[in-house]
Amino acid sequence: MGPKEVFLISATLLAMIMAQEDNTCPALCDCENSHGEMTVTCGGQGLNQVPAGIPTSTIWLVLKYNNLARIGSHDFKGLRQLKGIDLSNNKIKKISRGALRHLVHLDNIDLSGNALHVLSEETFAAPLAAARQDGRRFFVFLANNPWRCDCHLKWLAEKYANATDVYSERLVFCNSPDNLNGSYVSDVPLSDFKCDPEVTFVDAEQGDDAATPKNDPRVESGSSKPLSKGATIATIFVVAVAVLVALLIMGRIGKEYHAGKQDTGTDIETRPMIPTDNREVYM
Numbered sequence: 043m044g045p046k047e048v049f050l051i052s053a054t055l056l057a058m059i060m061a062q063e064d065n066t067c068p069a070l071c072d073c074e075n076s077h078g079e080m081t082v083t084c085g086g087q088g089l090n091q092v093p094a095g096i097p098t099s100t101i102w103l104v105l106k107y108n109n110l111a112r113i114g115s116h117d118f119k120g121l122r123q124l125k126g127i128d129l130s131n132n133k134i135k136k137i138s139r140g141a142l143r144h145l146v147h148l149d150n151i152d153l154s155g156n157a158l159h160v161l162s163e164e165t166f167a168a169p170l171a172a173a174r175q176d177g178r179r180f181f182v183f184l185a186n187n188p189w190r191c192d193c194h195l196k197w198l199a200e201k202y203a204n205a206t207d208v209y210s211e212r213l214v215f216c217n218s219p220d221n222l223n224g225s226y227v228s229d230v231p232l233s234d235f236k237c238d239p240e241v242t243f244v245d246a247e248q249g250d251d252a253a254t255p256k257n258d259p260r261v262e263s264g265s266s267k268p269l270s271k272g273a274t275i276a277t278i279f280v281v282a283v284a285v286l287v288a289l290l291i292m293g294r295i296g297k298e299y300h301a302g303k304q305d306t307g308t309d310i311e312t313r314p315m316i317p318t319d320n321r322e323v324y325m
């Protein structure tokens with residue numbers, strides 16, 4: 043076999059692999075290319091994770107009526123052409139802040155009918171900024187989720203108060219706290235989106251990064267998440283400062299407690315250690 047044959051065989055194999063790459067469709071999905079737009083539909087298949095092997099040319103991705111419980115930061119990796127994702131009617135409790143980070147063409151995401159009680163505004167920041175820059179409209183559907191109307195969801199109420207058409211208000215109700223259960227998020231006064239410090243602390247212990255501010259020292263004391271591989275000296279420094287601040291604050295509370303304030307001890311315990319409202323990001 044001469045070099046010419048070897049070249050031909052290699053080229054044929056490569057072409058076959060590339061053709062396959064383009065034609066693959068995940069086992070439980072239907073991939074349809076119509077008018078040059080690839081639509082991948084994997085609805086009602088009992089999926090508990092976003093399937094691998096979704097074509098990179100996918101524009102519309104339909105994952106409704108499955109059992110997805112969380113969306114991680116790599117679930118849509120490589121799907122940079124995505125314009126729309128339908129995740130409605132799953133069991134999603136948590137969406138990683140970075141899940142949509144690379145989707146600069148995205149302008150439609152349906153999260154209706156899930157188990158979300160909190161969502162970070164940052165989740166939509168990158169695709170929303172890209173849409174704004176291109177003059178495209180952007181839509182987020184959040185209906186029928188058990189939203190917890192506390193300080194972490196205040197940003198959404200502010201959007202509603204500002205009448206942005208990005209976030210649909212339709213069927214977006216608070217489920218907790220009890221006194222707000224059943225109220226439309228858009229009807230609740232902004233001043234009612236408060237955090238009980240004890241509830242916040244429990245969140246941090248569960249490692250719910252969607253709910254906890256990045257620079258909150260309590261995350262350090264409560265979270266079991268390891269530092270990322272790329273942790274730099276700067277990160278370590280910041281963490282060290284955060285721990286120091288936390289220790290100082292705890293020390294001060296301890297001192298106040300021992301300085302004859304036992305009668306008001308419960309007041310001290312429920313007082314917010316850190317202002318919880320200074321976490322607004324983007325826009």
Ligand SMILES: *[C@@H]1O[C@H](CO)[C@@H](O)[C@H](O)[C@H]1NC(C)=O
Pocket residue numbers: 200201203204325
């Ligand atoms: C919109 O909401 C922000 C808070 O996120 C507020 O600062 C701003 O004044 C509001 N803008 C308008 C036009 O109401």
Ligand SMILES: *[C@@H]1O[C@H](CO)[C@@H](O)[C@H](O)[C@H]1NC(C)=O
Pocket residue numbers: 217218220223224
């Ligand atoms: C909110 O109210 C509904 C009934 O109106 C009830 O089914 C649900 O359990 C309540 N949620 C909480 C968190 O109490």
